[in-house]
Amino acid sequence: MEDHYQHLYEMLSQVEGYIYPNEIELQWGILIVLYPYLTGLVAGAFILASLERVFKIKVLGPTYQLALITALSFLIVAPFTLISHLGQPLRAYEIMITPNGTSAMAIFGFIYLWYLLAVLNLEIWLDYRRDFVIWAKEKKGFMRGVYKVLSLGTSDISPKAVKLDDRLGYIITVIGIPSAFLLHGYVGFIFGSIKANPWWSTVLMPVIFIFSAMVSGIALIMILYMVVSFLRKVKIDMACLDTIAKYLFYMLILDFTLESLDQVHRIYEAEESFDILNVLVNGRLNITLFIFQIFSGMIIPLIGIGAIQLFKVREQVRKIIYLLTGVMVLVGIFFMRWNVVIGGQLFSKGFHGFTNFKLGLVGSEGLFMAIMWMVLPFVILAFLLWLLPPWKKEEAA
Amino acid sequence: MAAAGTLVLSSVSRPFNVLLMASDPPPEEGPWWGIAIDITTCIGCGMCARACKMENDVPDEPFYFRTWVEQYTVLNNGEVKIESPNGGIDGFKSSVPEEEIFKTFFVPKMCNHCSKSPCTQVCPVGATFESPDGVALVDEKYCIGCGYCVQACPYGCRYLHPEKKVADKCTLCYHRLKNGLAPACMEVCPSKARIYGNLRDRDSEIVRFLKEHDYQVLKPHLNTGSKLYYNGLTAEIS
């Protein structure tokens, strides 16, 4: 408690202008930055997977399972960032039993469960069911039991049954696309529907969130595909990688257009909040917004991947550009979430001043905690890739 | 079997009962509390902010206030200076030379107890709500401490209680109201700058006050249905 007050007194000394006294403390810290970031990666990765499945872009085949499993690993971790930031984490279940019909946040539990159980898990299960049955036969001892349980006791792998799996999986992917939009669009709505906060309150917020989610998810899969191939010492399928990059490029353009539209609209309308937002953007947010989000997170990747679309570039160079731009995009989208969540709390709702945000290292809202939540999905991913190796599947086929 | 059936049935139907009830208009009988603040008679003594902290277990640190007083100083060059040292609890000292001042006044702030309150709208679990008599309250045994309501309040009237770890706000001293007493801040106001009362009672002090004065609410464009009416509100105040 003393530390907490100490920290707040320090922030008090950094207040500029006048802010309401209760606004000195930021309610939402880095964990709430991570939350939309993680769900964004989920939604983006899923959309990439469904490009292959529903839109029949078959070159993306090598990344289909990888994208699904990545989405699952990040989705498992996402709610923990939310729950661990709560003042009363043990009461989190209330959001499921008495959701408030008028709250954007209340729908979270249901959309989350729907997406986790009815979409992702089901799609992965249907996709792997045949392999579970085969692996359960091949393996011995404990692992045999595991795959038996995973196959839920089904054993029919006749072409007819497998065809049914495929059919069902297709239907679920079709349902999954709007679900992924819903999952992330509603996260945008959580912010976009707060009329008290002009930095958040825009109808474009959910749409911007969806497109930035696709950008980040595609970039993540692009990098993961390269890394996983490198670790497995197999050759990267360049046609697949180039196609992913192409979609990343399209999404970047859309995202860039939407975000610019939002800002242009804001600047042109110049409502009462404009003056303070202007100072915010050019002051406390200038590095994270102009450098990380726009310059290195958008413009450089656009130029980098754009150049590859126009000119013939050697394979080795392409890979390096993809890797670099992928990382830059991921960092850029992280700072996009940062600028929304943290930026929206830095200025007073009375429009007369600013508070400050200092990221602590330890504690439930600290940097280490955030790093842990950021690393955990990769650990889960590694485990799932070991349990459900997509490449073994190919061999079995 | 039948028992399990009714169990599941009631579990399904209960939330719908709740939804139906929530959309009911407020009952026509019983009090409907509102507040009026007269900026022209506030003398900036800060007794209200002080009494509020004593009455309601609000932490003493200057980051948590259910009510506070702001001092506005409009300078001759048009600049607006706003201060609220420790929420006005220790009183105010004048800080600007008199000859530079165009206009200056005190503005007490507190929860607006909005009838279309943006804060209760966003609560994910139904831990903050408008009571049947029009007071926005927090159920501290049920609040999960997500902070969404704090974000949604346009007036900065909520905070997360550092010890209880739940959202906390002005209750209009609900425990005093229910016993027929004035809220602590109103009790200690020396100049009747703060008035509360039943808006449904045509003879109440507040209704008379509203009849006799030109009142306005804070941030009317947000359509929060604020029930805190100010007399003497000027363009600078936000």
Next chain:
Amino acid sequence: MPAQINRILLLFTAFIGLFLVVRHFLIPETFGQYGHYRGASLDDISSREMVFADKEDCFACHDDIMEILENEMHAGLSCLICHGPGREHVDDPQLGNINKESGREFCGRCHDIHPSRPLDVVNQVDIKTHHTEKTNCIECHNPHALWEGME
């Protein structure tokens, strides 16, 4: 029905059924009584202990002072402003268990000259220069009867 659909439906039904049952037991008793909240919380909140006393209580024992104050410039002031919450004193009236705030700083909160303070509401003096021959204001002004003994 094909085995996989069978399994999926079974799992989902079990899951939803379990959820509904658990939910039934977790919802608080009075939830939804008046609206989408715990009805009992209204009682919880209204049964809080009051800290500030009822000023009518003072009247029962200190009617003399109430009467003096009534005809005075400080008539609009509640006893609790200068005497603090006074809950302890009302429960067990004694000398010494209630505040008696006075002094230049305290009276100055309302009376110190300040540009934002409307003069038609409260008369102001500069507490740094006003009759500095005595330290405490109440040595000249009786807080209940302000001009008592002065003409």
